[in-house]
Amino acid sequence: MKKVALITSGGDGAGINAVIHIIASHPDINLFGFNGGYQGILTSEPVPLTREVAQHQALGGVHYVQTGRSDLPYTQEGRSKLIRKLQSEEFECLIVCGGNGSQRAARLLHDEGMPTLFIPMTVDNDVIGSDYSIGYDTALNQLIQLLYGFHDTAANMPGRIFLIEVLGGNSGNLALESTIAGAADLAIVPEYSTKMSDITRVVQQKLAKQKSLIIVCSESAYENKDYQSGQQGVSFEIAHAIEAATGIRVRKSIAGFYLRAGRPSFRDASLGAKIGSKAAQCILKERFGHMVGVTGDQIIAQAYQDITESLITLSAQTVEVAKYHHQVISEGR
Numbered sequence: 167m168k169k170v171a172l173i174t175s176g177g178d179g180a181g182i183n184a185v186i187h188i189i190a191s192h193p194d195i196n197l198f199g200f201n202g203g204y205q206g207i208l209t210s211e212p213v214p215l216t217r218e219v220a221q222h223q224a225l226g227g228v229h230y231v232q233t234g235r236s237d238l239p240y241t242q243e244g245r246s247k248l249i250r251k252l253q254s255e256e257f258e259c260l261i262v263c264g265g266n267g268s269q270r271a272a273r274l275l276h277d278e279g280m281p282t283l284f285i286p287m288t289v290d291n292d293v294i295g296s297d298y299s300i301g302y303d304t305a306l307n308q309l310i311q312l313l314y315g316f317h318d319t320a321a322n323m324p325g326r327i328f329l330i331e332v333l334g335g336n337s338g339n340l341a342l343e344s345t346i347a348g349a350a351d352l353a354i355v356p357e358y359s360t361k362m363s364d365i366t367r368v369v370q371q372k373l374a375k376q377k378s379l380i381i382v383c384s385e386s387a388y389e390n391k392d393y394q395s396g397q398q399g400v401s402f403e404i405a406h407a408i409e410a411a412t413g414i415r416v417r418k419s420i421a422g423f424y425l426r427a428g429r430p431s432f433r434d435a436s437l438g439a440k441i442g443s444k445a446a447q448c449i450l451k452e453r454f455g456h457m458v459g460v461t462g463d464q465i466i467a468q469a470y471q472d473i474t475e476s477l478i479t480l481s482a483q484t485v486e487v488a489k490y491h492h493q494v495i496s497e498g499r
């Protein structure tokens with residue numbers, strides 16, 4: 167029997183229960199969850215995640231274990247405390263599910279003596295070395311539902327400008343993908359121009375040809391690139407500039423945290439089950455120090471040392487489509 171600990175860390179992501187359900191159901195794995203991310207390893211009691219506990223909640227929107235953010239793993243002292251605690255309870259491995267920050271911490275812990283496995287889970291879809299992170303597709307599905315509504319009201323009351331700010335951290339993934347799938351008119355993303363003069367110029371060009379506009383902006387689309395993680399409200403600055411340039415009041419909406427929640431989409435549930443299965447295999451083979459992520463349509467266990475720190479980019483094909491339909495501002499840079 168393998169005694170294994172699991173945390174979720176960073177923001178929540180629909181579909182992670184599908185991962186955990188498969189691992190928890192394995193007869194040779196004794197799985198325990200700590201609530202509250204890394205900090206929870208020190209401050210909470212391990213919760214047994216058995217087949218019985220996991221049953222019927224694989225598609226649930228409430229995680230088997232609660233997630234969290236903490237400063238603990240940033241210091242050597244904090245990491246040593248975590249390792250001592252996990253080793254004193256004879257855990258053979260710690261599974262960390264989270265975004266790229268959690269990924270860094272999982273690797274540090276592994277390098278410092280606590281075997282870890284990492285599973286990408288974030289609506290930002292910006293984990294290094296994985297094409298996909300659990301939760302991303304569900305968030306996009308939530309966004310497209312929202313865009314149905316914007317199209318309807320825009321058609322019912324022409325002449326309006328709608329601006330929707332979305333989560334995504336430093337990545338424009340959510341904003342750009344929802345723009346092209348949701349037939350929005352413009353995406354304002356940190357990877358492309360966020361200069362107010364470019365934005366207002368493109369808005370005016372578009373308004374010369376159409377009555378209403380649906381614009382999606384990423385929460386990090388600040389003109390001066392001065393975005394702090396989790397900060398919201400850039401849409402108010404952008405709206406102000408558009409109003410000054412066009413004289414049209416901008417109808418603003420922030421598509422906030424519900425994007426991270428809800429029942430998983432088919433893609434998240436399906437990839438979740440497959441990632442869970444691959445993670446279980448890694449545990450049984452004691453193949454630790456790996457990320458169980460997605461490359462193309464394959465679930466791959468990749469050794470940490472083979473994951474190169476690289477700039478996370480938007481999908482080239484998405485960018486090509488967005489540029490072709492003038493849905494992203496590439497001029498002015």
Ligand SMILES: Nc1ncnc2c1ncn2[C@@H]1O[C@H](COP(=O)(O)OP(=O)(O)OP(=O)(O)O)[C@@H](O)[C@H]1O
Nearest residue numbers: 176177235236239240264265266267268270271288
């Ligand atoms: N550079 C780092 N070194 C050590 N630990 C880190 C580092 N970055 C993040 N962590 C740990 O991982 C936790 C989660 O990181 P972070 O808040 O960046 O979210 P994330 O994993 O990137 O997920 P999300 O995409 O949902 O924000 C932090 O609270 C901290 O405990």
Ligand SMILES: O=P(O)(O)OC[C@H]1O[C@](O)(CO)[C@@H](O)[C@@H]1O
Nearest residue numbers: 177178289290333334335395396
């Ligand atoms: O929930 P918090 O801690 O405010 O974090 C918000 C951040 O988390 C994310 O939702 C990722 O989980 C980012 O898109 C966002 O910037």
